[in-house]
Each structure stands twice: as structure tokens, then as C-alpha cells.
Amino acid sequence: MLPTENFLSWTRKNEWGTSSTSSEILSNGVKVEVWDSGVIAFTPEQANQRDLVLSSAVHGDETAPIEICDQLIEAIRAGELVPQCRVLFLFANPAAINVGRRFVEENMNRLFNGGHSQGEGLVNKERVRAKQIESYVAKFFDEAPTGERERLHYDLHTAIRDSKHEKFAVYPFTHGKPYKKRQLQLLHAMGVPVILLNDGPTTTFSYHSVKHHGADAFTVELGKVKPFGQNDMKSFAPTIKTLKALLTEKEPELAPFSPQDFSIFQVLRSINRTVEDFELNFSDSLANFTPFEEGELLARDGEKEYRAQCDGEAVIFPNAKVALGQRALLTVVSKPAESFDLV
Numbered sequence: 001m002l003p004t005e006n007f008l009s010w011t012r013k014n015e016w017g018t019s020s021t022s023s024e025i026l027s028n029g030v031k032v033e034v035w036d037s038g039v040i041a042f043t044p045e046q047a048n049q050r051d052l053v054l055s056s057a058v059h060g061d062e063t064a065p066i067e068i069c070d071q072l073i074e075a076i077r078a079g080e081l082v083p084q085c086r087v088l089f090l091f092a093n094p095a096a097i098n099v100g101r102r103f104v105e106e107n108m109n110r111l112f113n114g115g116h117s118q119g120e121g122l123v124n125k126e127r128v129r130a131k132q133i134e135s136y137v138a139k140f141f142d143e144a145p146t147g148e149r150e151r152l153h154y155d156l157h158t159a160i161r162d163s164k165h166e167k168f169a170v171y172p173f174t175h176g177k178p179y180k181k182r183q184l185q186l187l188h189a190m191g192v193p194v195i196l197l198n199d200g201p202t203t204t205f206s207y208h209s210v211k212h213h214g215a216d217a218f219t220v221e222l223g224k225v226k227p228f229g230q231n232d233m234k235s236f237a238p239t240i241k242t243l244k245a246l247l248t249e250k251e252p253e254l255a256p257f258s259p260q261d262f263s264i265f266q267v268l269r270s271i272n273r274t275v276e277d278f279e280l281n282f283s284d285s286l287a288n289f290t291p292f293e294e295g296e297l298l299a300r301d302g303e304k305e306y307r308a309q310c311d312g313e314a315v316i317f318p319n320a321k322v323a324l325g326q327r328a329l330l331t332v333v334s335k336p337a338e339s340f341d342l343v
Helices: 007-013 063-077 094-099 125-142 181-189 205-213 233-248
Strands: 022-025 031-036 039-043 050-056 086-091 150-159 168-171 194-197 216-224 263-272 278-280 290-292 297-301 304-307 313-316 327-335
Touching: 007 063, 007 094, 031 125, 039 125, 050 063, 050 125, 050 233, 063 086, 063 150, 063 216, 063 233, 086 125, 125 205, 150 205, 181 216, 181 233, 205 216, 216 233, 263 297, 278 327, 297 327
Parallel strands: 050 086, 050 150, 150 216, 168 194, 194 263
Antiparallel strands: 022 031, 031 039, 039 086, 168 216, 263 327, 278 297, 290 313, 297 304, 313 327
């Protein structure tokens, strides 16, 4: 039987290991399947050609995306929102939600694309869960009807620190394929006009869906981390409206593409912490996308110094406390949208 209570509440009570599938048909013909704790799929009676994955809680303290997905799930279950596409919702790390932290033992967004089985292997719950989640995404896409289909995955997040651009999206490495105007238009409709183009393979969830399932997938940053109940849900209205349109409409209405609508950043380099004696040369309160002048000191990794290579080199996702070998910050530079290969 499906849980009769709110799905997020049930997930938090059953945070690990309930992997037997239960299903039912809603009165509107939509099939509901629970595959595991935090994993719920909806399939309309006559589904269109879109397969949509909406994930949140890869970091358990990023509450706004959890609340957005919770609203959408409960609206579908109540019959208030009737999806026309297949959709899979994932609350990725319920245990981290329950303790109000990014993770319990290890940063889950460094464990996809097979990262869970590298090094020490499946030694903790985050690694086991990441592998399970990969299998559920594969099941979802593999079970789609045959024919040409649109595969989308939005991995929803909020950032640890303030940002000069409150909402932005990471466009994963495409292995040389051109960037898509329609995907940028959808992000813009969500209220996300700032795009960061990643420069290579990673172990993030969104890149996993790009590489292994050919999906158009994005890490979408929707603001700053706040406790449950303290998010201004009005600020996410464009995001929620666009997600509802993707769920219920064959072709969401989008504004014409204009390069001037976007701020595009390209990764210049990734700086890893390799020794215990690592420090950032700026305040913990520094906002994402803060630019530096050429030659300014950004970080020290033991005796090695990292200085800005050019004027305008900006930092994002700085975190001096990451595990050894992991990325401590990215640096990016602004590029005009017209300079990229767009189709």
C-alpha cells in the first residue's frame, strides 16, 4: 500500500531501505508508484513524450527545493495537478534532512557517475544511497515507451552562501555537443537567467544523467540555505510555475530566445584541497560570483598559492572544509552568450 500521509513525512520516518514497490491508480488515471524511501513515480494514462526527473535533498539542509517538490507531489496525489508526462521525484538523502545537515557522512553530490564505488567503495549510507538512486533513474528512463522522447532532469539545490546572482544553473559538460537554446529558455522561465558552463566530467547527479541517459540535466541553485518554514516561497513562483507547465503541458509557452537575457559564465579552473593546511584568502561571507583582480591571492594549499589569473576571475562554491582531494572552489569568467555553440 502507498503511504496515506504526506509523502515527505513518510520518507523522513522511513529514511533508508524500504525498497519494495507499491502502487495505485488515482481517480484521474495517473499511476503512482513508490519505489523506495523518497522515490515516487507518476505515470499518466496517456503520457506525452516527456520524461522528467525532479530531485532534491542531495544536500539535506537545502530545504526550499524539498518544499517545492513536496508541494508538487501532494498536489498530484490530491488530483489538483494532473501530469501529462512521466515524472520521477527523488528526495535523495532523507537521513541528512532529518539531522538538518548537508550530509551525514559524505557529500552525496561527489558520489554519482560511479563515484560511490571508487576508493573505499560502498562504506557508508550516502554511497549506498547514491548507487541506489542511479539505479532508479536508469529504471525510470529504461521503462519509458519507445520512440523519440525528451529527457529532463533538474537537480534542485540552494547554496551555502550568498550570491551576487541569487539563482543560477550549472550546465554540465556536454562532451562537445552544442548547448540548447530551449533549455536556456526553460531555465530563464524558471527565473534562472545565470548559467555556469561546466568544463569536464564530474561526479554530480546532473552530470550522471547527461552522460548515462542522454538527458538534458542541470544543477539548479535557487538561493541560499534556510531552515524549513523560513523560505519565501513567493520568490520561487517562476520556478514552480514552469515546473507545473512541464508537468501538465505538451509545450510550455516560452519567451523568444535572446542572448541578452542571459549571463553566461565558463569554468576557468577547479581548485582542490590536497593537504590539511588549506585556507581561503577571503571571508566566509564572501558571495558567490565575487570577482577578483589579476594577481590577487585566492587560496593556499599548503605552500602552493592560487592567484587570480585575470581581471574578473570570480569564485563560486568556496569551501575550505571539504575532504582532502575534493574541490574547494571553482573559478569562473564571464562570456557573451553569442560566443557559444547554441542550437
